[in-house]
Amino acid sequence: MKKNLEEKNGVEKITYEEVCEEVLLSLMDEKMSKVAPSLSKEELIKEFNKLKNMILKSSGDFEVKRDQLIQEYKRQDLYDESTDPKVIAQRNLIDAKSNSPVQSSSNDKKINFGF
Amino acid sequence: MQTEKLLKQLFKKIAPIYQTYGLNSQKSLCERFFKAEEKITHKTSVALLKHMILRHKVRFAREDLISGNTTRVDDESFEMSIKDYAKKMNKVSLKNNGILSKNLSKEDRKREYDKAKEQFRGMRITEALKILRCNRLIKKVDNQYSLNEELWSKGVVYRIRHSPTLASLSNLMFSYIKNEAYLGPNDFFEETDKIISAVIKPSIKHNQVFQREFYIAQQIENGGTVYIQEGKFKIEVFPHAVEIGEAGKYFRYEEAKSTKMGEASLNLVILPNQ
Numbered sequence: 498m499k500k501n502l503e504e505k506n507g508v509e510k511i512t513y514e515e516v517c518e519e520v521l522l523s524l525m526d527e528k529m530s531k532v533a534p535s536l537s538k539e540e541l542i543k544e545f546n547k548l549k550n551m552i553l554k555s556s557g558d559f560e561v562k563r564d565q566l567i568q569e570y571k572r573q574d575l576y577d578e579s580t581d582p583k584v585i586a587q588r589n590l591i592d593a594k595s596n597s598p599v600q601s602s603s604n605d606k607k608i609n610f611g612f
Numbered sequence: 613m614q615t616e617k618l619l620k621q622l623f624k625k626i627a628p629i630y631q632t633y634g635l636n637s638q639k640s641l642c643e644r645f646f647k648a649e650e651k652i653t654h655k656t657s658v659a660l661l662k663h664m665i666l667r668h669k670v671r672f673a674r675e676d677l678i679s680g681n682t683t684r685v686d687d688e689s690f691e692m693s694i695k696d697y698a699k700k701m702n703k704v705s706l707k708n709n710g711i712l713s714k715n716l717s718k719e720d721r722k723r724e725y726d727k728a729k730e731q732f733r734g735m736r737i738t739e740a741l742k743i744l745r746c747n748r749l750i751k752k753v754d755n756q757y758s759l760n761e762e763l764w765s766k767g768v769v770y771r772i773r774h775s776p777t778l779a780s781l782s783n784l785m786f787s788y789i790k791n792e793a794y795l796g797p798n799d800f801f802e803e804t805d806k807i808i809s810a811v812i813k814p815s816i817k818h819n820q821v822f823q824r825e826f827y828i829a830q831q832i833e834n835g836g837t838v839y840i841q842e843g844k845f846k847i848e849v850f851p852h853a854v855e856i857g858e859a860g861k862y863f864r865y866e867e868a869k870s871t872k873m874g875e876a877s878l879n880l881v882i883l884p885n886q
Contacts, residue, residue, distance in 0.1 A: 509771050514618065515849045521622050522629075522636040533634035549623050582614055 510577035512572050517546065520562045652689065653739065654786070659687035660854040661749060661782045662782040664759055666775050674741060678734045690733045747789045748796040768796040770808040810856065819877040821861070828854055828863050828881060837868050839882040846882065849874070 528548050536544060550557055570576035578584050619735040626636070663685045664672065676683040741757060744750045751760045754800055765771050781804070788803070789795045828851045831838050839846045849865035864875050 516624075517618055518622050518626070522626060525626065526629065526636050529630065529635055530637070531640075533630075536634070538631070542631055553619055553623075555614060556619060559614065559619065573871065579697055593841065 511575050512577050512580040516566050517563055520559060520566055524559060655689035655738045657743045657785050658783045659689050660685055661786055662779045664750060665779045665782060668759050668775060671758045677737050685737060690736050701793040743757055759796060763797045764801055768801045768805055770805050800841065803858060823852060823883060824878045824881045827883055840876050840880040841882055
């Protein structure tokens with residue numbers, strides 16, 4: 498694992514984007530390492546773009562590795578959950594619910610409809 | 613959809629790593645050996661050296677290199693991003709300078725940033741001038757800088773006077789000299805002397821094949837073929853390169869009919885008028 502407690506000084510935690518970047522770099526390195534040393538610069542750029550499109554089309558591999566790494570960082574209490582889109586989405590949903598007007602009960606509705 | 617958007621952003625961010633290093637692990641490896649700051653200093657020194665070689669008759673004042681109309685050095689290594697500047701100068705002083713202040717108008721902020729960029733260029737050039745002087749590549753006389761040309765030609769038989777060729781050697785020259793404090797430009801040119809003489813000598817030694825060598829070189833450049841005599845047969849081949857082996861010069865070829873690769877002595881080439 499690239500980052501550890503010491504590097505992060507125990508204060509700053511690893512964000513969702515940093516995790517994604519780390520996964521992407523390792524995924525690209527894994528694929529590029531087979532070809533990169535023997536390629537010219539132009540060929541290297543072509544290969545990079547080819548792999549980029551491959552990963553963008555089928556991001557399953559990326560997502561699995563990302564979730565694994567998130568779990569690993571969570572276990573070490575290094576993950577900044579406030580930057581996780583799932584957590585943000587959940588929080589927004591809760592906020593939206595708590596800010597919406599109080600709904601009336603079905604009995605109230607009946608009474609209101611009556612007048 | 614969200615993942616795809618983020619991935620696209622990240623690809624944009626990591627593309628320069630792969631363009632420069634091929635692999636991220638290679639980047640990490642390189643950074644363990646060479647600090648980023650050292651690399652920048654190297655780049656700026658080479659850029660300045662190239663600039664001075666291409667205008668080798670000119671003597672430069674430092675200010676001219678920084679802001680002169682015709683002598684100003686322009687190279688991407690003198691550029692900086694606001695992030696680099698923030699790192700170097702620390703964010704507090706930057707805020708005090710007003711560059712990051714949100715109260716400034718867009719135009720004012722750009723002007724402040726441009727001013728900071730110019731300051732940064734000045735700092736880099738001053739630094740590079742010191743490094744080049746330390747390596748005896750340039751000298752300072754009456755507050756003016758010029759190439760240390762007498763050291764460039766000291767002990768040299770085959771002197772390179774062609775400025776574009778010298779400029780293309782500047783990175784090699786700088787890398788060679790900076791590695792050892794006692795090495796100077798003359799040491800570098802003594803090395804190039806050895807290379808040039810290795811290239812020239814075989815053609816003097818094998819003067820009888822000089823015409824053939826010239827003919828092969830021409831055909832390589834034009835993508836043409838030559839005929840070689842192999843026993844009773846004449847074989848048409850595409851010459852690829854003339855190389856120097858232990859026994860002298862030979863050339864590598866590809867047979868026109870079978871695309872088989874091979875090597876042959878220059879003596880075997882049949883000249884068109886033969």
